[in-house]
Structure formats: structure tokens, C-alpha cells
Amino acid sequence: MTNKVNGLLGRTLKHSFSVFVHQELGNPDYGLYELEPEQLGSLFKSAHIDLLNVTIPYKKDVMSYCTTLSPEAKAVGSVNTITTSVEGHHGHNTDAYGFQYMAKRAGIDFTDKKVLIFGSGGSSGAVRYVVEQTKAQSITTVSRSGEHNYNNLAKHHDAEILINTTPVGMHPASVGSSIVDLSYFPHCEGVLDLVYNPLRTALIIQAEQRGIPSASGLSMLVAQAKAAEELFLGQRIADEQIERIIGLINAQKENIVLIGMPGSGKSTVGAALAQMTGRELIDLDKRIEKAAGMPIPTIFAEQGEAAFRSIESERAAYYGTMTGKIIVCGGGIIKHERNYAPLHQNGRLYHLTRHPSQLAREGRPLSQNVNLGELYQERLPLYTRFRDAVIDNSGTPKQTAQSIWEEFNAYTRHQRP
Numbered sequence: 001m002t003n004k005v006n007g008l009l010g011r012t013l014k015h016s017f018s019v020f021v022h023q024e025l026g027n028p029d030y031g032l033y034e035l036e037p038e039q040l041g042s043l044f045k046s047a048h049i050d051l052l053n054v055t056i057p058y059k060k061d062v063m064s065y066c067t068t069l070s071p072e073a074k075a076v077g078s079v080n081t082i083t084t085s086v087e088g089h090h091g092h093n094t095d096a097y098g099f100q101y102m103a104k105r106a107g108i109d110f111t112d113k114k115v116l117i118f119g120s121g122g123s124s125g126a127v128r129y130v131v132e133q134t135k136a137q138s139i140t141t142v143s144r145s146g147e148h149n150y151n152n153l154a155k156h157h158d159a160e161i162l163i164n165t166t167p168v169g170m171h172p173a174s175v176g177s178s179i180v181d182l183s184y185f186p187h188c189e190g191v192l193d194l195v196y197n198p199l200r201t202a203l204i205i206q207a208e209q210r211g212i213p214s215a216s217g218l219s220m221l222v223a224q225a226k227a228a229e230e231l232f233l234g235q236r237i238a239d240e241q242i243e244r245i246i247g248l249i250n251a252q253k254e255n256i257v258l259i260g261m262p263g264s265g266k267s268t269v270g271a272a273l274a275q276m277t278g279r280e281l282i283d284l285d286k287r288i289e290k291a292a293g294m295p296i297p298t299i300f301a302e303q304g305e306a307a308f309r310s311i312e313s314e315r316a317a318y319y320g321t322m323t324g325k326i327i328v329c330g331g332g333i334i335k336h337e338r339n340y341a342p343l344h345q346n347g348r349l350y351h352l353t354r355h356p357s358q359l360a361r362e363g364r365p366l367s368q369n370v371n372l373g374e375l376y377q378e379r380l381p382l383y384t385r386f387r388d389a390v391i392d393n394s395g396t397p398k399q400t401a402q403s404i405w406e407e408f409n410a411y412t413r414h415q416r417p
Contacts, residue, residue, distance in 0.1 A: 005047045007031035009062070010055040015171050015197050017249060018053065021222055024245045025229045025237060027051070037061070049089060051232040052082040053225070056167060059122025066091035076129045078122030081228040092231055095126035098224025099194075101242065103130070106215035108161060108190040110134040116156055117141045118179045119165035123194055127165055136161075153184060161190040162203075169193065169201035175321055176341065178202035188212055196221050198321065198345040199253060205341050222246055250412040253323040255347035256404065259386055261376055262331035264354045265393045265400070270328040272401035283328045287315050309336060317342040334382040343386075348411060350404055351387035354394060 006029050008018045013032045022030035030051075035043060040058065044065040054062050059078040063069065066079060067088025073079050079091035103110070115136050117127055120143040131139050140156060142148045148156070168179045175198055182188055182203075191207040196217035200208070207214035222245050226237050256273060258266040267283055274281035285296060288311050292299050299308045313336060319327055320342035327347065333339050343349060356373040389407055393400045 003047055004050060005033065005043070005052055006050040007033055008053045008055060009033045009035060009043070009058055011036070011057055013055070016055075017197065017218075017221060018225065020249070021225045021245055022053075022229060024248065025226060025241065026233065027229055040065070044089065049082055049084040051228065053228055054080050054082065054122075056121065063091060065089055072096050072129070076122075076125040078125050080122065080126075080224065081231060083231055092228070093126055094224040094227035094231070095123055095220070096129050097227045098220040098222075099123075099127050099192075100130050101223035101239075102215055102217065102220035103192060105219050106190070106192065106213060108192060108213055108215070110136040110161060112137050113160040113190075114156075114158060114187075115139045115161045115163065116159040116185075117163045117165060118168075119143065120146075121165060124165040127163055127194075131163075150180075153180065157184060158187050159185050160187050162188055162192070164191075164193040164195065164201075164203055167195065169198075169203055170195045171197045171321060175345070176202055176317070178206060182206045182210060182212070190214070193217060194220060199250070199323075200345050202341060202345075205344060218249060219246055222249075247413040251409060253346065254408070254412050255320075255323060255325045255327055255343075256408055257327045257329065257343050257347040257349045258352055258404075259329050259333060259349055259383060260331065260352035260393075261354070261356075261372070261379065261383075263372075264331070264352045265397065266328045266352055268397045269352060269393060269400045269404070270326050272397040273326050273404060276398075276401050276405060277326070279324060279326050281326045281328065282319050282322075284312065284315055284319065284333070285328075285330050287319070288312055288330075291315060313339055313342075320345055320347065322346070331379075334379065334386045340386055344388075348408060349386050349388045350407075351383045351390045352393045352400070353390060354392075 008016060011034060013034050016032060019030055019032060040061060059080055062082065063079050066082065068090045070092045073091045073093040076093045076096055079093060080095045081092040083090050110131050111134055113136055115131050117124055120141055124141060128139060128141065140148050162185060164179045166179055168174050169177050189212060191203060191212055191214040193201050193203050194217040195201050200216060204214050204216050222242050226242055230237055258270055260266050270281050289295055292311055312330060312333060316339045323346050356376050391400060391404055
């Protein structure tokens, strides 16, 4: 333990974005402090705290070590930022500001709405504090026990705004899990999920699929960090910095995922993109062959298509948790809905199109002895369902890669809910 503390306190922090965020806000010495509960006392007794942000599970625990509490920290009932002076440790709550920014950015208004908050931890208090400042019709907190719990959600089926403050869906422990099934809430018109890693949780993907306005916790993370650094530095930081950093993170973390018909040039374009961007190329077909220990035509011949699709889904789920990659998918990845969320959680899906007469057949079991024009028309609704953007691949691989890279940067740098 160093004598001077400047960073984030939590129990599991390996997948946090906070160091990058705070460094971009002008704090180059910001670090991570993973501690067990029994180590908290030693931290506050022996270390000098310049700036200490606090996350799961210590936002309430640290309150007893604070000499003073800000009005927001008192009202919220938790502390996520601590600064120090000669008078002692001062507890603040910048989560409230962060959540307020997140909701406003997403265009979600709580006025006259029935709001359901999942979770009763430190972040939940900040969310409730913000919602209570509005004219919401009702606010209900759902926890694992108590009057309102996950066993009696039916009585809240008319909720209009859903807010997840739990770690459910967070990478890596529960990635792919959702706190609720949105089909239980037919009147839902807004979803906010405080989890920011992956970029899109299963809950957010559900909202997207239903056309419900939604936002992940990335904007809250950056906004609350800005407010914390203002306390530390003693000066205001422009809100434009929040959007700049969100854009940087999206551009760094979002995967580029290529889908399209067999023989549409995905592997060649993917290689050109990797060379152009310096990103790692993950060719799912090659990773499948490595996992199976045999070529794909042999898998089809000896084990059948179902066995191949099973391995394909497992590999898509594994590599989809990664970030900043180029992922090239086989032509049939879109045949199973189960592959969509793993690829989309951290990825933007590009559908490469090419006239059926130009599609290569060699080494592609399902392209042999079939009418590729008819197969394309059959699969087009599935590609349309999966894709985020369409890219014509009738030019050179370098030209197509450049088109994808330009679209990707325009999207990630200026992405809004």
C-alpha cells in the first residue's frame, strides 16, 4: 500500500475503465486499489488520500471513515468520492450528478412516470435521490428481499421507466445475464443500466430490440468522474470533456464485426482492416477449426451442421466479450438468434454485400450445389436483422476497409442514445 492514494477503491477492478477516464480528465497518477473488507481500516489509517473514488461494494462502508459528508452524500446515503484536508476525510457523492447527466443525455424524463429501480446498494440511493427531484408518479426499489422483490414483479408490470443499479450483466461475472425480461413490462418506455462493461448489456439489447430509448452506464461513469476531479482539482471541467471521453472509449472498445454471405470477401476485408488499424483480427472460422481440431468441411462431413453451429456459437460468445477487435464471422452466423447478443454487446455489425455471381464457393460446404442468389434472398432478412450498417464490397478490399473505418469512427465518436 503506497502512502499516497489517488484512484479507485473496490473489490474487483480489473475490468474498470476508470484509470483511462481520469487520466483523460487531467489526473495522470490515478490508479486502482483492490482491497478486501478487512483492509479498509488500514487504508484510512495509514494512507494520505488525495482523491479516492469508491465502487462496489464499499460505497456505504466508507462513510464511517469520513469526517464530513456533503449534502448529496447524506441525502443519498452513500459515498463514492473522498477528498482530504487538514480537517480529515470528506465524503461526497458524484453518482447523483453522473446519473442525472446520463438520463438527460438519453432523453429519458421521469415526470409522471412509474419508475422501477433494481437494486438497493450505494448506486441505488443516488438514482433514487435524482428521481425524487422530479415529478415522478411513483418510485419503487426492487431488491432480493423485502416488500418489493424479484418474486412479485408482476404487480409492477405497468412500470414505465426501468433502472438497473445492480452488477447483473457486468463483465465478466454475469455477462449475458439480464436483471429482468422486458416482455414483463409492456408499458416500458425507458431503460437505464448503470453497467458500462460490456458496452451493451443484455438488458440494453432487449431495449434496443423493442425500440425503447435506453442507455448504458458509460456516460454516468464519465460524468461522475468529471465531478470528482473537479472536487480534487478545485476547478471546473467543461462538459464537452465528458462527450470527448465517451467517444474515445467507444472508439477504442467497440469491436468491428463483419457478417455476410459465404464468399463475400469478409476475411480479405478483415485482413485489410487489421493492417489499416493495427487491431487484432479474429477469424471465427479459423478459431472454430482450431477448437475442433479439424477443417470445417470435415466437421460438416463427420459431425453435421448442428455440431458446427454449436461450436460457432460457443466461439462467438467467447470472442464477443473482448473489445477493440475485428471479428470476421462465417456466412451462417445469422441463422441462430443466440449469436446476436454476444456479437453486439461490444460490437458494431457490418453487413458486407456482393452480387451473388461474385460470391466464391471454394472451401464452403453450404455453397456447393446451391443457387447462391436464392440463398442470399433467403438469408437477407437475417442479415438485415443482425446488421448495424451495410457496406458494398464490389471494390478493392482496401477501399471497402476504408469505408468501414470511416463509418465506424463517425459512429463511435459521435454516438448518442
